[in-house]
Amino acid sequence: MSNPNQPGLNLAPQEISSGHEGGLVDQVKAYFSRIKNGDMGALPATGALLVLTALFAYLSPYFLTKLNFANLFVQAAQLTTLAIALVFVLLIAEIDLSAGVAAAVAMDVFYLTTTFGVPWPIGLVSALMVGVILGLILGFFVAKVGVPSFVISLAFFLGLQGVALILLGDGGLFRVEVPEVRAIMNDNLPLWGGWLLLFVVVAISAGLGFYDRYRRSASGLVNRPVSLLLIKLAFITVVGGVVIYVLNLNRSASDVIQISGVPIVIPIVLFIIFAGTFLLDRTKFGRHLYAVGGNPEAARRAGIKVVRIRITAFVITSSLAVVAGLFHVSRIGVVEAASGRTIVLSGVAAAVVGGVSLFGGRGRLVHAALGALVISIIDNGLGLLGFSAGISFVVTGTVLALAATVDAVSRRRGGSVRRI
């Protein structure tokens, strides 16, 4: 009997390829054929990002100023984090409409504990625990009881607004006096910190890229041309370098004070993207999450604990949402009972605009981050041009409708291509 697991059989597969074969040109061709088959990935969001940037830069003299550039990143940080949080439930074709208010309630708990003298790290852990517990309950209802997530998270959305009112009382703004928290969105890294950040990002990308290549060749498998990895690293270096260079310039409007450096929130968001992507791409949990999103029955038959995966997804979503809430509080400096009600919809919009499928099983964290940037740029740019918030909502809504249509159409195409 032929045993496929025979050790020492190190021949490179000849007849069946792995998609790693060929030179740079073949790889580019393969990329375009994937796009033609409806697997568009980050392309639409990247395109939108470039077009919008060019458009607003042309229309508004303020758009490309150093100050607005930094502002944009800070504004986008909260939405990016929330969109990333939502990817985990979107991947299993569920939704969590309560993520925004759950984060608000968690931050209310943070405010209350720190105001009563609890050290802020403990207050932060309590807030995160609120996220974890809410995620557990929500996940239990969806995965174990079988209540549709749309309905149960809507119930949470309403109920938690009530909880926020009970905790804070009606109508007040309450200052959060924690300098460490205020620093996240308002302070910057020292100039060398920005360059160190770039170095770390490039080093990790290079390290992982070359490690993967080494592992493949050690198994006798073909690698993509090394030039592809080098181009990617060069791209990160150049784009990252430009961003950090600009952020390190003095962007203060006055001559007296100087504002420069990478906002502290940026390395935090980058870390969340990196850790989350690692979890999704390189661990068993991540693989199983995609499987449950693609075909829950197949996952179940393969021995995957579907209920546990689903509950975990809800826990990750609501805990990461709390981090987004933390960024919000850091920026505005107060908690209030009405927080977090509308942002969750922008978060879903961001994820979908970035290319995360509402049907489950498809999407990456960087896609959600790109989508969040697109929506933040629309918001920011239209604001600079003096349009009202009303116009901004209409444009964002239109972009979302477009993205959801692309999602539905590409899903249909992806499902029924090429019958040989």
Add this chain to the structure above:
Amino acid sequence: MATPVIELTDVKKGFGPVEVLKGVNLEVHAGKVTALVGDNGAGKSTLIKGLSGVQPYDSGTVLFEGKEVDIHDPIQAAELGIEVVYQDLALCENLDIVQNMFLGREELMQRTLDEPSMELQATQALQSLSVRTVKSVRQKVSSLSGGQRQTVAIARSVLRNAKLVILDEPTAALGVAQTEQVLNLVQRLASSGVAVLIISHNLADVFKVCDEIAVLYLGRMVTQIKTSETSQNDVVGYITGTKSTEE
């Protein structure tokens, strides 16, 4: 003859007052393709579910490689080396071939997925079955044809070193060319030493690839006979109940 991989004796299964399997005997041998045929509602799926552990039998003996076993859950069936390729295949369209073949049994290295090792083994499993229809092992299943998907599902059982592979209507949804490919695959699977049990309503296919034919009629095994010793007409007779072995 050698010990069968699986041998059922007087297996019974009922749902409340309804007796669906009324004392069934069946033998499946290593390296042989055995067909399980019978009309709708004859009890074929029920018989399979007992072997896969999804729905244990009420009574009767099950010998696996000569030893008596009591299969009461799917994990236990998998540990024995029984793999079922369901009619709906149970593949995740959003994952690629390698990811599907290792779903639920991913290999790890330092607690992260060992992609090179899985890719290599998946490729070798497909090559061991001389699969030529699949272009790349990193293709998403959503881009595969029905026959290619069937191929992936069958190759998955090879990867798991199955001793008995059960296929539920593997060609039901396929065109002529793809049916041909899958049937070839089934034969290669058997010639690698695996015992194959295949449910089919298509007698032409059955006569093309099966070594033996077992016929269920209303919960009873009417006959298990070598393909070379019977004819399509006879089998139709067994299936419809107009012919029986005690004549």
